[in-house]
Amino acid sequence: MERKPKNIFVQGAIEAVFIADSIQKHSSKTNIGGHSIFLGQVRADKIDEKEVVAIEYTAYEEMALEKMHVIREEIFAKYNLTCMHVHHSLGKVSAGEICLFVFTSSAHRKAAMEACNELVERIKAELPIWGKELFADESHQWKINQ
Amino acid sequence: MAINIVIFGSLTDITGSTLQLENIADTNALVSELNNRYPVLVNSKFMIAVNKKMIDTNTPLNNNDTIALLPPFSGG
Numbered sequence: 130m131e132r133k134p135k136n137i138f139v140q141g142a143i144e145a146v147f148i149a150d151s152i153q154k155h156s157s158k159t160n161i162g163g164h165s166i167f168l169g170q171v172r173a174d175k176i177d178e179k180e181v182v183a184i185e186y187t188a189y190e191e192m193a194l195e196k197m198h199v200i201r202e203e204i205f206a207k208y209n210l211t212c213m214h215v216h217h218s219l220g221k222v223s224a225g226e227i228c229l230f231v232f233t234s235s236a237h238r239k240a241a242m243e244a245c246n247e248l249v250e251r252i253k254a255e256l257p258i259w260g261k262e263l264f265a266d267e268s269h270q271w272k273i274n275q
Numbered sequence: 276m277a278i279n280i281v282i283f284g285s286l287t288d289i290t291g292s293t294l295q296l297e298n299i300a301d302t303n304a305l306v307s308e309l310n311n312r313y314p315v316l317v318n319s320k321f322m323i324a325v326n327k328k329m330i331d332t333n334t335p336l337n338n339n340d341t342i343a344l345l346p347p348f349s350g351g
Contacts, residue, residue, distance in 0.1 A: 169351045186350065187283060187284070188283075188350070189281070189283055189324075189327075189343055189345065191327060192324060192327045192343070195327060217350060217351070228351070229350070229351045249351065252350060252351055253348070253349075253350055253351040254348065255348070256348060256350050257283065257324075257343075257345050257348055258348055258349070258350025258351075259283055259284035259285070259346070259348065259349050259350070260349045260350065261284075271284055271285035271288075271346075271349065272349040273347070273349055274347070274348065274349045274350075274351065
């Protein structure tokens with residue numbers, strides 16, 4: 130099945146109600162037996178007595194969406210999934226809020242769990258997205274992924 | 276010949292988010308010109324994309340190409 134590139138970007142934090150709605154929408158797909166969900170949350174890291182209050186995300190959007198399309202196709206080819214949804218924040222997301230939502234579903238749990246894990250790793254490593262960690266005194270440092 | 280450069284992440288602290296340069300034949304010439312203008316860039320790690328394709332060898336540049344300077348990704 131040919132799939133079109135989807136926009137994964139959301140302005141600001143990903144709301145809990147959006148995640149709940151997304152789960153609810155799958156109740157009509159009764160061939161699904163398991164979902165796997167990863168939620169990335171902004172951590173209030175302390176660096177030299179200063180605390181991260183938010184992360185501001187920017188992306189090379191066109192390139193990120195093209196790359197995400199390739200990753201999506203490869204994950205669908207590798208795992209027997211019913212569906213896959215990816216949402217990533219842009220702009221400012223406060224500590225404690227959700228910035229990444231990855232949601233995979235399959236008939237049996239293993240495919241959903243393994244695909245979700247691989248997706249999160251590939252999103253962090255391969256998509257041109259950057260996080261700027263903002264401190265309360267308006268200084269910043271650029272996030273480094275581990 | 277003008278090339279348009281878009282800059283992302285930590286590099287924007289050094290160069291701002293866009294640049295336009297004239298008379299740059301290839302990506303090696305681009306890197307030397309950038310290092311010339313912004314000496315601290317020498318210590319920065321980044322990749323170059325030409326028209327959204329990541330390159331790893333010297334690549335000729337054409338009029339109106341879009342070049343992106345991409346420091347290590349830190350999404351999620």
